[in-house]
Amino acid sequence: xxxxxxxxxxxxxxxxxSVEQLLDPSLRGKPIAVGGGVxxxxxxxxxxxxxxxxxxxxxxxxxxxxxxxxxxxxxxYQRLGDAAIKVLDDFTPLVERISIDEAFADVAGCTHLFGxxxxxxxxxxxRVRAELGLPISIGVARTKHLAKIASQVAKPDGLVVVxxxxxxxxxxxxxxSLMWGVGPATRARLASIGIETIGQLAQSHSGALERLIGPAxxxxxxxxxxxxxxxxxETHRRAxxxxxxSALGRKPAVADVFVPTLLHLADRVASRLRAKHRPxxxxxxxxxxxxxxxxxxSITLDQPISVTAMLAETAEELVRGVLAAHPxxxxxxxxxxxxxxxxxxxxxxxxxPLGLADERRRPGSKRGxxxxxxxxxxxxxxxxxxxxxxxxxxxxxxxxxxxxxxxRELAEKEL
DNA sequence: TCTGGGGTCCTAGGACCC
DNA sequence: TCTGGGGTCCTAGGACCC
Numbered sequence: 080x081x082x083x084x085x086x087x088x089x090x091x092x093x094x095x096x097s098v099e100q101l102l103d104p105s106l107r108g109k110p111i112a113v114g115g116g117v118x119x120x121x122x123x124x125x126x127x128x129x130x131x132x133x134x135x136x137x138x139x140x141x142x143x144x145x146x147x148x149x150x151x152x153x154x155x156y157q158r159l160g161d162a163a164i165k166v167l168d169d170f171t172p173l174v175e176r177i178s179i180d181e182a183f184a185d186v187a188g189c190t191h192l193f194g195x196x197x198x199x200x201x202x203x204x205x206r207v208r209a210e211l212g213l214p215i216s217i218g219v220a221r222t223k224h225l226a227k228i229a230s231q232v233a234k235p236d237g238l239v240v241v242x243x244x245x246x247x248x249x250x251x252x253x254x255x256s257l258m259w260g261v262g263p264a265t266r267a268r269l270a271s272i273g274i275e276t277i278g279q280l281a282q283s284h285s286g287a288l289e290r291l292i293g294p295a296x297x298x299x300x301x302x303x304x305x306x307x308x309x310x311x312x313e314t315h316r317r318a319x320x321x322x323x324x325s326a327l328g329r330k331p332a333v334a335d336v337f338v339p340t341l342l343h344l345a346d347r348v349a350s351r352l353r354a355k356h357r358p359x360x361x362x363x364x365x366x367x368x369x370x371x372x373x374x375x376x377s378i379t380l381d382q383p384i385s386v387t388a389m390l391a392e393t394a395e396e397l398v399r400g401v402l403a404a405h406p407x408x409x410x411x412x413x414x415x416x417x418x419x420x421x422x423x424x425x426x427x428x429x430x431x432p433l434g435l436a437d438e439r440r441r442p443g444s445k446r447g448x449x450x451x452x453x454x455x456x457x458x459x460x461x462x463x464x465x466x467x468x469x470x471x472x473x474x475x476x477x478x479x480x481x482x483x484x485x486x487r488e489l490a491e492k493e494l
Numbered sequence: 495t496c497t498g499g500g501g502t503c504c505t506a507g508g509a510c511c512c
Numbered sequence: 513t514c515t516g517g518g519g520t521c522c523t524a525g526g527a528c529c530c
Contacts, residue, residue, distance in 0.1 A: 263527090490530075
């Protein structure tokens with residue numbers, strides 16, 4: 080039974096923007112945005128003008144005419160993000176990384192070595208500042224949820240420790256939007272019955288709450304509002320799906336557009352699946368139309384796949400189904416492929432990869448083998464000469480894409 | 495004035511089986 | 513022929529998070 084606050088939530092402040100200001104001192108103290116067409120990250124100086132991540136670049140410039148856009152040093156983001164997490168690793172092996180710039184750590188087992196959690200958190204902040212030159216905020220509490228909220232409250236560049244004796248006093252005055260799982264839609268629904276603070280949520284009638292946002296979400300939020308968060312740290316999470324998408328602007332919904340795009344997306348996804356020996360059974364595509372309404376189609380196969388051509392063909396059939404069901408839609412603005420139901424691990428399999436099993440049993444197996452051989456050859460060339468060395472000819476699409484591949488890779492989860 | 499890309503989880507209906 | 517219940521899997525969509 081834990082009665083003390085030993086969970087840290089550490090979150091690098093305005094991470095990409097802070098790295099840019101670190102690398103180029105002339106940017107320090109100035110409103111900057113990482114990105115171009117879309118703001119990937121904004122410095123606190125830029126946020127003061129209302130600039131936010133995800134905002135279109137044009138709107139950001141309107142809000143802040145002196146805003147400086149900088150190109151992304153993606154390799155440095157990865158390096159510095161890893162280095163910050165490594166500082167946590169120096170204190171405890173119980174670290175759960177959430178993303179490139181954020182992690183939980185439980186220091187219950189190392190206080191005899193390093194002192195109380197608050198001191199450990201202060202040390203982490205000092206070291207990240209001294210060794211990496213980056214600001215990092217940390218929340219310390221008895222549960223993950225409360226530690227995460229505390230780090231949000233601590234920002235920028237702060238430390239907030241929530242004493243177990245005053246948890247609810249701390250929590251109940253805060254707005255519900257700080258809670259994990261409360262986004263714009265849930266926030267609006269809660270507001271419709273007069274709930275704006277976490278305290279009001281805690282006091283609300285459970286039946287009314289569950290009718291409003293569903294039983295699962297209702298019970299979960301009610302528990303969190305009383306700081307009943309049963310979640311343990313998970314140090315070895317693996318992804319349950321892998322996908323790729325591409326915004327297209329406005330393109331005609333014809334095969335000349337979607338076939339090459341799907342091949343490129345399938346290549347991105349399937350090569351990752353192969354690299355980690357995790358083929359998957361369920362293929363999902365998403366098609367977004369001109370008005371930004373999106374439709375998805377999925378199919379679950381008998382056997383898991385990781386061959387690029389098989390994934391591309393499956394996705395193509397699904398997309399044709401979507402378009403056939405929406406004959407009025409002549410323009411598409413986004414295509415996505417995702418593979419789920421991933422095989423737990425293919426490490427123990429023999430040399431022949433999963434995903435070929437079905438093809439091998441069929442008379443046409445030579446085709447599947449040939450395709451797998453082709454993928455293997457491509458994978459090997461890329462290993463030696465880099466990703467650009469060989470691929471599917473969609474040069475025109477590459478140029479049109481708004482987000483560079485390096486940025487995509489930062490967001491990929493470990494498969 | 496309509497935000498990109500990588501993910502997770504929940505819901506609800508239908509198929510299918512026992 | 514109708515009645516009843518429960519479990520699992522699949523599909524489509526939505527909300528959310530970083």
